[in-house]
Amino acid sequence: xxxxxxxxxxxxxxxxxxxxxxxxxxxxxxxxxxxxxxxxxxxxxxxxxxxxxxxxxxxxxxxxxxxxxxxxxxxxxxxxxxxxxxxxxxxxxxxxxxxxxxxxxxxxxxxxxxxxxxxxxxxxxxxxxxxxxxxxxxxxxxxxxxxxxxxxxxxxxxxxxxxxxxxxxxxxxxxxxxxxxxxxxxxxxxxxxxxxxxxxxxxxxxxxxxxxxxxxxxxxxxxxxxxxxxxxxxxxxxxxxxxxxxxxxxxxxx
Numbered sequence: 001x002x003x004x005x006x007x008x009x010x011x012x013x014x015x016x017x018x019x020x021x022x023x024x025x026x027x028x029x030x031x032x033x034x035x036x037x038x039x040x041x042x043x044x045x046x047x048x049x050x051x052x053x054x055x056x057x058x059x060x061x062x063x064x065x066x067x068x069x070x071x072x073x074x075x076x077x078x079x080x081x082x083x084x085x086x087x088x089x090x091x092x093x094x095x096x097x098x099x100x101x102x103x104x105x106x107x108x109x110x111x112x113x114x115x116x117x118x119x120x121x122x123x124x125x126x127x128x129x130x131x132x133x134x135x136x137x138x139x140x141x142x143x144x145x146x147x148x149x150x151x152x153x154x155x156x157x158x159x160x161x162x163x164x165x166x167x168x169x170x171x172x173x174x175x176x177x178x179x180x181x182x183x184x185x186x187x188x189x190x191x192x193x194x195x196x197x198x199x200x201x202x203x204x205x206x207x208x209x210x211x212x213x214x215x216x217x218x219x220x221x222x223x224x225x226x227x228x229x230x231x232x233x234x235x236x237x238x239x240x241x242x243x244x245x246x247x248x249x250x251x252x253x254x
Contacts, residue, residue, distance in 0.1 A: 001163060002041040005249045006058040009033025010193060010225045011078035023226040030231040030246035034058060035078045036169050036223045040162060045141045047071060049160060049167055055082025066093060069140045072101035073169055074157040075108035087126035096127035102158065106130050148181045150174050153200035164253040169223050172200050174210055187253050188216040191223035211242055220245040
């Protein structure tokens with residue numbers, strides 16, 4: 001199974017519009033972050049996790065010509081704002097794209113993209129099948145996916161455990177029950193917005209504390225804001241086995 005970081009930034013991305021901080025002015029490609037998303041490839045089967053405003057750019061950058069499914073963590077615009085662009089895959093495969101999300105997210109998509117589900121559908125509108133999931137493990141093709149609920153301030157958000165890898169974004173806290181689901185994970189991807197505390201996201205110290213409890217072989221920090229600092233400097237202070245993710249980074253697992 002191949003994992004690719006399509007985006008590792010916050011809702012604003014990095015660089016941030018109108019910001020002149022040294023991170024936003026950095027020439028290091030690892031400091032340039034599209035909105036957070038992940039690509040999971042198992043043989044020829046491809047799953048994206050989230051489809052934010054940079055979805056089109058991410059698909060083009062990585063040469064994705066077919067997408068079998070999209071898993072949605074939650075309904076914030078930086079995670080669903082690019083979902084209209086699945087129509088490119090519709091045109092190519094002549095099939096609807098399968099979307100997996102909980103009931104609350106499903107209702108949001110229907111409300112915000114009503115033309116997709118209209119009785120008299122406009123020609124060229126996207127086609128998608130909305131599959132409702134809950135906390136139970138489900139399968140997409142031959143891939144088993146375990147939802148892992150975390151809290152984004154008061155909003156429940158799904159992370160996903162797929163084989164040896166777990167992906168958690170937009171978390172502020174992880175319950176003991178969800179920590180149990182993460183036991184034995186070899187590769188953990190978890191959000192770390194910045195070094196200072198934040199009301200709805202883990203900061204660096206909080207993310208590292210969770211990583212230490214789970215004790216994966218390797219952890220990657222995603223959903224990183226420009227306040228975190230330069231990639232080259234932050235990497236030097238991270239514990240062994242913990243790295244900042246960056247757009248385009250890949251790794252393989254089972």
